[in-house]
Amino acid sequence: MAERAPAWRIGGVDIADPHFHATEAHHEVWRQARARHPIAWTTSQDYGGFWSITTYELGGQALRRSEELVSARGMRLGGNAASVEAAADRMLVVSDGPAHRRLRSALAQLTSNETLTRYLPDVERRLTTRLAQLIAEDRPIDIVGEFARTFPQWLLFGLMDVPEQDWDRLGRLTDSAFDDEATGAAALASRREANAELFMYVDELVRRRRSAPGDDVVTALAAPAPDGTVLSDDEAVLNCIGLLNGGLETVPHAASGTVLALARYPGEWRKLQRDNGLADRVVEEVLRWTSPAMHVMRTATHDLSLGAAQVRKGDRVVVWLPACNRDSTVFEDGDRFTIGRPPRPHLALGGGPHYCVGAKLARAELVYFLNALLDLVDSVELTGVPRWKRSNFLHGLDSLEVRLVPKRAG
Numbered sequence: 001m002a003e004r005a006p007a008w009r010i011g012g013v014d015i016a017d018p019h020f021h022a023t024e025a026h027h028e029v030w031r032q033a034r035a036r037h038p039i040a041w042t043t044s045q046d047y048g049g050f051w052s053i054t055t056y057e058l059g060g061q062a063l064r065r066s067e068e069l070v071s072a073r074g075m076r077l078g079g080n081a082a083s084v085e086a087a088a089d090r091m092l093v094v095s096d097g098p099a100h101r102r103l104r105s106a107l108a109q110l111t112s113n114e115t116l117t118r119y120l121p122d123v124e125r126r127l128t129t130r131l132a133q134l135i136a137e138d139r140p141i142d143i144v145g146e147f148a149r150t151f152p153q154w155l156l157f158g159l160m161d162v163p164e165q166d167w168d169r170l171g172r173l174t175d176s177a178f179d180d181e182a183t184g185a186a187a188l189a190s191r192r193e194a195n196a197e198l199f200m201y202v203d204e205l206v207r208r209r210r211s212a213p214g215d216d217v218v219t220a221l222a223a224p225a226p227d228g229t230v231l232s233d234d235e236a237v238l239n240c241i242g243l244l245n246g247g248l249e250t251v252p253h254a255a256s257g258t259v260l261a262l263a264r265y266p267g268e269w270r271k272l273q274r275d276n277g278l279a280d281r282v283v284e285e286v287l288r289w290t291s292p293a294m295h296v297m298r299t300a301t302h303d304l305s306l307g308a309a310q311v312r313k314g315d316r317v318v319v320w321l322p323a324c325n326r327d328s329t330v331f332e333d334g335d336r337f338t339i340g341r342p343p344r345p346h347l348a349l350g351g352g353p354h355y356c357v358g359a360k361l362a363r364a365e366l367v368y369f370l371n372a373l374l375d376l377v378d379s380v381e382l383t384g385v386p387r388w389k390r391s392n393f394l395h396g397l398d399s400l401e402v403r404l405v406p407k408r409a410g
């Protein structure tokens, strides 16, 4: 591979190594990277060479320049080449241009207010009930395993009109199929099996909706789009899986990260308790500070300049979203969780044409979660050491043991 400059100069760090992200050391590395080389050629033992972007301005630019920095050749490091090729221009997140617009229009329902008002009250009811139960048990709880991992399923399975008796099974399947940390023959085999079963389950769902349309998001994907085009069975299945993946792999990290933030910054929690009208604004700080998507990747269609880099045709460009979102030239003291920052868009939900299609739903879920915490919890105490995910793709907690101290009645 020919030399590329500027090169990543932060000694000994393989930024793509999943193990490197199992602690919070990346924040210090990103601080140095932002100051020294906002875009730099990085080489990784397992992932080869690619450009790394760590600043807000360049990250936003890379996401918006979608005609020259494309997604159809994969949007993450280490993606399986054959699967990417099979899904390219047929699955939203790995499609570009007209193919992307066609698929995205089939999901217009996700951004409608009607969808919010239809599904969210049920999510709110379940969420409050479950949280109240956990608090009543008066013991340390793992907020990830006992709560955050499940609650986004209620919305997604509801949206897809999955029969409630299947929710546990589908929850286990998605947990296992999307397990980013599986290593070793046995774990990889069980992930493959779960994936195959998940595809079969969703395939059956699509077939049922084709013969008996309902009023749900699977029907929206299976039925003709407003412009008359119809998705193939495979496209409908792939995009249902994409929704499950997008919604179930991110919201849990934002929710458990919220709890960590409130435990670490009790003064900010008190601020919120004094004025819970702030919940809508806090959700943006939650998304910025937790940044559950660790990176997104693009591939250059031709030679181009990006910041100080001369990117060549075929080069991969990786935007490290938590690094961009903590850029202190944009978010003062960016590593700190601070309620009441001046409003400023962050990149946690991406940018440009691939901006998260579930953004409205994710925000609403998190506002409900914050409101439930405000109703039920006086303070949050950490009772264990937070365990971070060993992943270069997702940024979040594998477990977080806390005691949620209940509000006193009255």
Ligand code: HEM
Binding pocket: 063, 071, 075, 092, 093, 094, 104, 110, 242, 243, 244, 245, 246, 247, 248, 250, 251, 254, 287, 291, 292, 293, 296, 297, 347, 348, 349, 350, 351, 353, 354, 355, 356, 357, 358, 359, 361, 362
């Ligand atoms: C806190 C929660 C969430 C975060 C942090 C998040 C983050 C992101 C990011 C960064 C992207 C851009 C990917 C790229 O540029 O390649 C994205 C796209 C996407 N998200 Fe989300 N997401 C969240 C919630 C959701 C939910 C609830 C759903 C489903 C209901 C969802 C479904 C998707 C899909 C299907 C895409 C692809 C959109 C496209 O390519 O046009 N996400 N998300």
